[in-house]
Amino acid sequence: AQSVSQHNHHVILSEAASLELGCNYSYGGTVNLFWYVQYPGQHLQLLLKYFSGDPLVKGIKGFEAEFIKSKFSFNLRKPSVQWSDTAEYFCAVNSGSARQLTFGSGTQLTVLP
Amino acid sequence: DGGITQSPKYLFRKEGQNVTLSCEQNLNHDAMYWYRQDPGQGLRLIYYSQIVNDFQKGDIAEGYSVSREKKESFPLTVTSAQKNPTAFYLCASTPTGEAETQYFGPGTRLLVL
Numbered sequence: 001a002q003s004v005s006q007h008n009h010h011v012i013l014s015e016a017a018s019l020e021l022g023c024n025y026s027y028g029g030t031v032n033l034f035w036y037v038q039y040p041g042q043h044l045q046l047l048l049k050y051f052s053g054d055p056l057v058k059g060i061k062g063f064e065a066e067f068i069k070s071k072f073s074f075n076l077r078k079p080s081v082q083w084s085d086t087a088e089y090f091c092a093v094n095s096g097s098a099r100q101l102t103f104g105s106g107t108q109l110t111v112l113p
Numbered sequence: 114d115g116g117i118t119q120s121p122k123y124l125f126r127k128e129g130q131n132v133t134l135s136c137e138q139n140l141n142h143d144a145m146y147w148y149r150q151d152p153g154q155g156l157r158l159i160y161y162s163q164i165v166n167d168f169q170k171g172d173i174a175e176g177y178s179v180s181r182e183k184k185e186s187f188p189l190t191v192t193s194a195q196k197n198p199t200a201f202y203l204c205a206s207t208p209t210g211e212a213e214t215q216y217f218g219p220g221t222r223l224l225v226l
């Protein structure tokens with residue numbers, strides 16, 4: 001069974017700091033990878049996704065993620081965070097044969113103004 | 114206005130009572146999903162349905178039941194057998210051909226009195 005690990009449960013940054021949230025998965029085959037974001041009081045929204053091709057994926061709001069197959073990782077990055085990025089971030093994985101997503105436990109990001 | 118709607122926003126359950134959470138989508142999506150979100154545990158899959166009149170158990174199906182009589186509707190019943198039902202419940206759907214990208218509703222928070 002596939003699993004997803006998000007090592008940071010709560011990250012606190014000041015505005016303009018750089019962000020990197022870790023995500024590792026355990027599945028040896030073909031995977032589809034996702035980052036979702038849940039802003040306070042809002043729907044869970046898709047931030048970005050990777051299916052194939054260029055391992056550096058760009059998403060909305062200046063976020064990007066890099067798929068490193070050898071490390072089973074899909075870390076989320078943003079060069080300069082804003083107060084409005086305060087939210088909970090979830091990494092998710094779907095393996096080629098399964099039609100369901102496995103989510104990590106989430107990382108709460110708090111950006112201080 | 115297209116999207117996924119969930120009702121009610123808040124739901125209270127008494128001990129021993131069954132309650133049903135509604136999920137409707139007018140996006141013509143084939144697959145629909147129910148997740149449970151608990152603090153620090155991310156999202157866990159309860160049930161999913163690929164097509165009408167068919168559904169599969171997810172990782173934590175015990176104490177829950179679903180039906181899929183119409184493409185646009187996928188209600189979840191939390192039965193009295195679910196001993197710890199207090200949680201945030203999220204419904205999602207996936208369009209055919211989008212490789213498992215899931216779109217989420219606003220959620221229902223269930224509280225036990």
